[in-house]
Amino acid sequence: MSEKNRDGKRTARERLAVEREKQKAAEKRRRALIVSAAVVGVLGLAAVIGVIAANAGKDEGDSAGPVVAPSGANGEDDLAIPVGKDTAKSTLTVWEDFRCPACQSFEQDYRSTIHELTDAGQLRVEYRLATIIDGMTRGSGSRNAANAAACAQDAGRFTPYHDVLYDNQPPEPDDAFADNGKLIELAGKVDGLDTPAFRKCVEDGTHNSWVDKSNEAFARGGFSGTPTVLLNGKNIYEDRTMTPAKLKQLVQEAARG
DSSP states (O other), X not given: OXXXXXXXXHHHHHHHHHHHHHHHHHHHHHHHHHHHHHHHHHHHHHHHHHHHHHXXXXXXXXXXXXXXXXXXXXXXXXXXXXXXXXXXXXXXXEEEOTTOHHHHHHHHHHHHHHHHHHXXXXXXXXXXXXXXXXXXXXXXXXXXXXXXXXXXXXXXXXXXXXXXXXXXXXXXXXXXXXOHHHHXXXXXXXXXXXXXXHHHHHHHTTTHHHHHHHHHHHHHTTOOSSOEEEETTEEOTTOTTOOHHHHHHHHHHHHHO
């Protein structure tokens, strides 16, 4: 073999070796980039998780603080808002959520009968507030409306404001009651309620922690949903034969002894 041919083969081998080194270097850089991208991805995910955790903490902080029961609340942990005379022989316990369509239906069907019986001193009602719609939709209208109702209780206007909220209940997917301005606007429909004290109570969320505690009590109670309506401890909402007339009969019979 000539010297020229040997030199040519040597040069070809050298070029091939150089090319292989280049390929190895390129592969090394590619792997380094993949590792770097993975690290950045992990760090990015950690950052997102951190933001979510921070926001969760802020949400909890919104309702954190002392549990301030509304004026006149009673029962265990002062979680019931009473309407009617303590001397009434029948007690109706109503668990409700101001965003709950079934609660609105119950109110529309039974409201006049309940008012008649409480005004006559024959029935005492304990209203207990829950926020299950908020829990299902990640909203805040149930809690804000419940807080506003508690503020109305402070002003001695719970019953009329309670009725106004149901008369103006938005569709379930619409979290309109999350807007405190809307809740204050509706207070204008109740004589004497829209005052600086009421507005401050609503805007400050004075009773938010109390509402949260009430909802926790509802969850512990093992109830199937809202409304849950108990007459002297017996669930009458599950009774398919129950009507406003039957409720009136049961209460009046108890009143007569």
